Amino acid sequence: MNAAQLPPVAPEVTATLVEGLSPRLRKRLDAAVTKLAARPTHRDGDTTTIEVDDETELRLHAPGGVVAKVEDITCGCLLAPACVHRAAAACAAPAADLAPEPAEQATPEAPGPASATAPAAFGPDAAHALGLNVAPASGPDAATGVAPNAAPGRAPNIAPDAATPHETASPDQRAAADALWSAGAAVLEAGVDGAGAVTQSALLRAAHTARLRHLPRVAGAALSVVTLLRAARAGDPSYRTAELVTALAELLGTARRVGTASGAELAAVRGRVRRPYSPDGSLRLYGLFTEPVVTDSGHGGVRTWVAGADGRLFTVGDVAPGGVGRALGVADRAVRLGDSALTHRELGRAGLAVSGATVSPDGRLGAGKTVKAVTARGAAWTEPPLAALWETPPAEQAARALRSTSRYVDPDGTGSDLLFLDVELLGAVREPGGACLLAQCEGGVQVRLTVADDDPALAHRDNLALLAAAPGTRLRIIGRLIPATHPRLTLLACTHPTGEGTVDLGLDRLRRADLPDPSAPAHYAPPQPAGPGGPSPLYLLERRVEQTVPAGRAALGLLGDVTAETRRIRRGGLPTAAALLTALCASAAQRDRDLFGRLLPADTDGFAAYWLAAARYTAAVSESLCAAAWNAAEGDPVAMPPVPVHDAAG
Known part of the structure; x- marks a missing residue:
């Protein structure tokens, strides 16, 4: 059994079942979850059954696809309903999404205080890192607001x-x-x-x-x-x-x-529970590509991207519980928009004429009863109006995508994280996490292309491996920006290597016969530098921020002296990062004692405040370095807009 086989469970149901356990059973809960995951599971309509043992069955009833009540989870053991099995099943199942789409959206698309005192010993730069309400500093060492x-x-x-x-x-x-x-x-x-x-x-x-x-x-x-x-x-x-x-x-x-x-x-x-849709009149749309969508919560489907005559980007989605299997099946289902009979794959290469259109702030097209849509002629990527998407310089596209996806600016639902590039493939590049495809776009910028999803059922990984065997091939591509200290994208679609048509790299599978030289092995490009100025010492703070997540506060408390690391960070021109690293490790190690020498409870709020400051600071600087890397071949760094800094004193 895996979590995707179980129906989503409402958060309050899981919390209620766990809170109802005795202290003895709570200690056994994690082991029960692990044990239950190994048991066979089968589904019959709205009911999912787990065989706890040879004589006991556990049932999850999910009318409408979600377990919404405590009574919907039943167990046949002698201790039921006070047994640990019901709570274990709820903890093993995905958490139900609490943000339904409005009724106008025909198909729902699922997915994303403290009293601690802010440190005051770092000066104004640290105030920015903690989100204090002061004027933002300039330069790559300025900190910013919270990630939305x-x-x-x-x-x-x-x-x-x-x-x-x-x-x-x-x-x-x-x-x-x-x-x-x-x-x-x-x-x-x-x-x-x-x-x-x-x-x-x-x-x-x-x-x-x-x-x-x-x-x-x-x-x-x-x-x-x-x-x-x-x-x-x-x-x-x-x-x-x-x-x-x-x-x-x-x-x-x-x-x-x-x-x-x-x-x-x-x-x-x-925030807002429901996504608003506003009228947008009549639209002439041209298909770009279709991408599979698979979420951690067990949802699956596709999202088709289209462009308007004025260059605006829109999406038509169909995502629901079902995982990767549903994503592959939905691609060949009809788009639920007006009277069109096009499938999602077909829409990615055709066109639509829509009247009475409704659009959400992030570009999703509504499918209400008043929306009318009929099939129309599409356009090639080299024809207007789509060709204009590739005419914007890569650095400007990257700056726009960073503004759209920034982890520290409040989302407004506008903009897109897609980049449209003309590239020449250079071959594969070995990285610690595997291999990626290196390509060079106009202006001399070298960009690393990675897979959007590693699931072997999707075509991303196999297609990227085949393209690595075709160095020198020139392609027109669409990718999603990955903020990094070097230009990096997830590759979503490209023109066919033969020059005929386009390829949705998550759904369509290339063959070796499609390559210019079918017998050529994968070509590995020489190692490339990490960024325009080499590796940044910021990673010394980033790894401590990440180290906290798997191992907890105690892992940082055992580090001891970090003077050598802070000295190296200061030499790299990031004094705020050095101060944050010192304070973070000191907070992790701090444990006060009472008058009798007994350890007092750790200051979890204070440590969380330092950790949040460091996480937000590294995100802000990383995005500035990303913008500079994309603009390295054109001279001056990309000018980023002022970032609002919020009061985090609590």
Whole structure:
């Protein structure tokens, strides 16, 4: 059994079942989850059955696809309903998404406080790192506000609700945010290894309360953290520590801002449960490509990208519970938009004429009853209006994508993280995590192309391996920006190597006969530098931030003296990073004693505040270095817009 075989369970159901266990059974809960995962499972309609043993069955009833009530999980053992099996099943299943689409969207697309005192010994740079309300510093060492967007497994990008200019959070909202801060700080204290089912249930309970208090953004971040924790503890190969770092920073930073934000900032911090759709008249759309979507919560489907006559990008999605199998099947289903009979694959290469269109702020097309759509002629990537997408210089496209996907600017739902490039393939490049494809685009910028999803059922990995065997091939590509100290994209679509048509690299499979030289082996390009100025010493702080997540606060407390690392960071021109590293490690090691010499409880809130400052600071500097890397061949670094810095004093 794996989590994808079980129906999603509402967070409050999981929290209630765990809270109802006796202290003795709570200690056995993690072992019960592991044991239950090895048992056979089968589904019959809305009911999923797990064979606990030869004589006992556990049933999860999910009308509508979600287990919404405690009574929907039943067990046949002698200790039921007070047994550990029901809580273990809820903890093993995916957490249900709490942000449904409005009725106008025909198919839902699923996914992403404290009382601690801010450190005052670092000067103004550290105030920026902690989000204090001061004027932002300039240059790559300036720190910025909290990350709003979570990674794969993250909460949906949600638009803010309206707020009056002087409105502030209610006492109930501040209390809910405080509870989420405490739950997130507990995760940092314990690390992945110690954040078992009981810790996760505390997060789920706090997320449910925050949702009831109209704080969907921070509640969604909490669900993302739980999903990633479960993936990490289960040894999911798709799990990445950096994604959990981003999700935790979003959770802690947003929870802290609830108590201090007002007006428009409060609206952004609250978020919005439902994505609004507004009328957009008549649209002439041209298909670009279709990508498979597989989420950590067990959802699967596709997203088709289209462009308007004015160059605006739109998406038509179909994502629901089902995983990678559903993603492959939905690609050949008809698009649910008006009267069109096109499948998603066909729409990626054809066109639509839409009247009465409705569009969300992030470009999703609504499929309400008033929307009319008929099939129309498409356009090749080399024909107008699509050809204009490739005419913008790569550095400008990267700057736009960074503004759209920044981890520390409140999301407004606008912009796109896609880049449109003309490249020449240079071959594969070996990296610690595997191999990627190196290509050179106009202006001399060399970009690394990686797979969007490692799942072997999808075509990404095999297609990239074949393209590595065709150095010198010139292609027109579409990729998604990955913020890094060197130009990096996930490769989503490209023109066919033969020059005929296009390839959706997650769905269409290239053959060796499609290459210019079918017998050529994979070509490895010579090693490339990490960035325009070589590796940045910022990684010394980044690795300590990431090290906290799997091992907890105690891992940093055992490091001892970090003077050598801070000295190297200062020589690299990042004094704030050096100060944050010193303070972070000192906070991790600090344990006071009472008058009798007994250890007092650790200051989890204080450590979480330092960790959040370091995580936000490294994200801000990394994005500045990313912009500079894309612009390295054109001279001056890309000018980034002013970044709002928020009061995080709590």
